[in-house]
Amino acid sequence: MKHVFPLLALGLGLVTGFAAEASARDPVIIQHPPPRVPAVDVEPFLDAGCVRSDDTLDCSASPTIQPFGCFGNTLHIDEALGGLAPRVAIASCNADAREDGAVGIVNLGCMLPQKRRYLLATGGGRFELLDTAAAFLERFAPVTSQAEALGFAVALTTATPEDTIEINDGRDFLVDRIETTNVRKVRGGYRVRLFDMEVCGCGLHPTSAVDYFVPNSGRVRVAARAQVYQFSGFVCID
Incomplete structure (x- = not known):
């Protein structure tokens, strides 16, 4: 923050x-x-026990989300990602950059540095973590619409x-x-x-x-x- x-x-x-x-x-x-971008789907995160407040999801009471090591057990919703295809429930699950071996797509923060990662719902109450740009590209490329282009530019930059x-x-x-x-x-x-x-x-x-x-x-x-x-x-x- x-x-x-x-x-x-x-x-x-x-x-x-x-x-x-x-x-x-x-x-x-x-x-x-x-x-014009579709709204981001967050229902799978809510079903997993997260609680939404504006653009954040408090997942401190979710045994499903906790193992992914999201900073502060908090997910962040970015409506600019709603146009990604294939469409999927997605939220950022940032890692504490001070931890050894922390990996992420972009660096964030100042005195509390973080690395941005994305958590996706894959169905049946399961989730997948994307923690590199290569993994993000593999999942969502090619870019074929303006809404997708916006999502890529926001997800892969600061x-x-x-x-x-x-x-x-x-x-x-x-x-x-x-x-x-x-x-x-x-x-x-x-x-x-x-x-x-x-x-x-x-x-x-x-x-x-x-x-x-x-x-x-x-x-x-x-x-x-x-x-x-x-x-x-x-x-x-x-």
Whole structure:
């Protein structure tokens, strides 16, 4: 979990500072309709004894889920994965990266580092753990739809969708034009716009708009990246 603290609240006597390169005027924001993605199925996790709260599943009372070693016995639901095919109940089951031999698809967290993994329901009360990108590709490739492309880009990177971007006093914009998350069909696959914030430590934590190319093979790669906004003042994230 990320913990965000303004430095002033820590008693360090630092006040908000503005970056010299911040945009002098509000940017033009192109608000795309959110990609249409089916809802993620979570019923098998509930049947296994997990309890849902918003986008998390507390599985501390589930003898079926506990052996998979999910950090804090908690699963995380990401609605962006609802378009994966074949369709399956899926939730992230992160591993504690401080443990010897921990394996995962991407690295998450700061002072409490984790490795993202995915738990799938395979029917009959059974579950399967995917803890590498290769295993994820083997299970879900090829990518044949915009909804699948979104799921691959989110599952295999640290970036996330932003369906709405609002002008507010909490951040400085670094560009004159921003497009929200969208998925476009291109030659050989799809181009997916996501957003990725620089986390950990103290600073302005710029967020980049990242365009990922998701080919039919599912091997996601960065096509373009540009910083688009940052916090108006120094913030500590651990």
